[in-house]
Amino acid sequence: MEIPYFRYDFLYNEFKVDVDRALQSVLNKGAFIMQDELKDFEQAIADFTGAKYAIGVGNGTDSLILMLKACGIGRGDEVIMASHTFIATATAASWLGAIPVLVDCGDDHLMDVSKVEAAITQKTKAIIPTQLNGRTCEMDRLQTIADKYHLVILEDAAQALGSKYLNRCAGTWGKTGSISFYPAKVLGCFGDGGIVLTDDPAIYQAIVCMRDHGRDPKTNQVCMWGINSRLDNVQAAVLLAKFKHYPQTMQRRREIAQRYYNRLASIPEVTLPPAPNVDAKHFDIYQNFEIEAENRDALRDFLRERGIETIIQWGGCALHQIKALVKDMHFDISHLPRTELLFKRCLILPLNTSVTDDEVDYICETISRFL
Numbered sequence: 001m002e003i004p005y006f007r008y009d010f011l012y013n014e015f016k017v018d019v020d021r022a023l024q025s026v027l028n029k030g031a032f033i034m035q036d037e038l039k040d041f042e043q044a045i046a047d048f049t050g051a052k053y054a055i056g057v058g059n060g061t062d063s064l065i066l067m068l069k070a071c072g073i074g075r076g077d078e079v080i081m082a083s084h085t086f087i088a089t090a091t092a093a094s095w096l097g098a099i100p101v102l103v104d105c106g107d108d109h110l111m112d113v114s115k116v117e118a119a120i121t122q123k124t125k126a127i128i129p130t131q132l133n134g135r136t137c138e139m140d141r142l143q144t145i146a147d148k149y150h151l152v153i154l155e156d157a158a159q160a161l162g163s164k165y166l167n168r169c170a171g172t173w174g175k176t177g178s179i180s181f182y183p184a185k186v187l188g189c190f191g192d193g194g195i196v197l198t199d200d201p202a203i204y205q206a207i208v209c210m211r212d213h214g215r216d217p218k219t220n221q222v223c224m225w226g227i228n229s230r231l232d233n234v235q236a237a238v239l240l241a242k243f244k245h246y247p248q249t250m251q252r253r254r255e256i257a258q259r260y261y262n263r264l265a266s267i268p269e270v271t272l273p274p275a276p277n278v279d280a281k282h283f284d285i286y287q288n289f290e291i292e293a294e295n296r297d298a299l300r301d302f303l304r305e306r307g308i309e310t311i312i313q314w315g316g317c318a319l320h321q322i323k324a325l326v327k328d329m330h331f332d333i334s335h336l337p338r339t340e341l342l343f344k345r346c347l348i349l350p351l352n353t354s355v356t357d358d359e360v361d362y363i364c365e366t367i368s369r370f371l
């Protein structure tokens with residue numbers, strides 16, 4: 001069997017009929033920028049997540065930058081984030097002159113909320129939990145800390161559209177939340193795309209203007225400095241067509257996660273992400289199935305030789321391990337033991353809707369054989 005980590009051609013073929021119809025419609029109308037499909041998609045995401053406003057932007061990195069900017073994060077401010085996140089979380093802070101302050105992760109690979117308080121200083125302005133791998137942090141505990149120190153929570157929910165904690169969607173706990181539609185995301189478009197969620201009308205208004213050269217859509221007059229970061233209407237149309245199937249997509253991902261769990265949970269050398277139905281507080285959408293394994297590199301080679309492609313998240317480096325940028329981030333390596341250990345052990349197995357049950361079984365058998 002040949003099992004690639006992700007089948008990019010499946011992105012189009014999975015819902016080809018719906019997508020073709022949507023594309024033909026926008027192309028025939030010539031509706032490329034800021035048209036009805038964008039409005040409809042924004043409304044659909046707002047309704048689905050329970051956010052008051054959803055603002056489509058160019059990608060998940062721009063959405064982080066714009067939401068930090070709209071929340072007043074700027075030069076010299078410290079923002080706390082997990083070291084186990086994508087560079088984009090830190091980039092957003094850095095582009096605004098703010099300083100990423102890195103904390104450890106817990107056993108579920110998300111920000112360890114119990115480590116946040118120790119990282120707070122006079123300069124701390126915000127906490128940015130990453131809702132990693134399609135799972136949501138313990139946001140109630142994090143909010144208590146944020147309230148105690150008058151900090152704002154801004155969520156990097158790039159990987160977590162539809163993930164819930166205490167029945168509330170990722171991206172709607174904080175003052176703002178950011179979601180990415182990069183093709184390999186659970187809801188992926190045919191290029192780049194992102195969306196900001198918020199309930200705050202002032203933040204909504206600022207981001208709506210900033211994404212379109214600082215122009216107020218009501219007057220078409222420039223009212224602030226902005227950039228061009230609009231979610232283009234062709235991508236919005238594709239996303240809207242695919243989003244109709246999103247409940248099935250999430251369900252299938254959870255089934256695959258459970259199948260992995262049934263077949264691998266008894267192997268002591270492997271540690272799995274929490275199973276779909278073990279904790280009623282969490283609803284995970286399994287953007288990634290990130291395991292930990294002893295002898296990880298040899299296991300990865302063994303799987304590759306047998307046609308199974310895996311990845312190590314972020315090219316194998318947590319933020320504090322990125323040599324080129326490390327001087328610009330604040331952290332104490334002795335406070336990151338779990339992240340250090342994790343990056344010796346973590347491995348992501350193929351999990352997406354193109355993966356069949358037989359393929360999952362083959363992957364699990366191959367892992368068992370290795371161990």
Ligand SMILES: Cc1ncc(COP(=O)(O)O)c(C=O)c1O
Pocket residue numbers: 059060061062085086088089130156158159180181182192193194
């Ligand atoms: C955790 C996280 N943050 C931010 C991003 C950035 O999103 P984008 O690639 O759409 O800019 C991603 C996507 O790759 C991500 O996984």
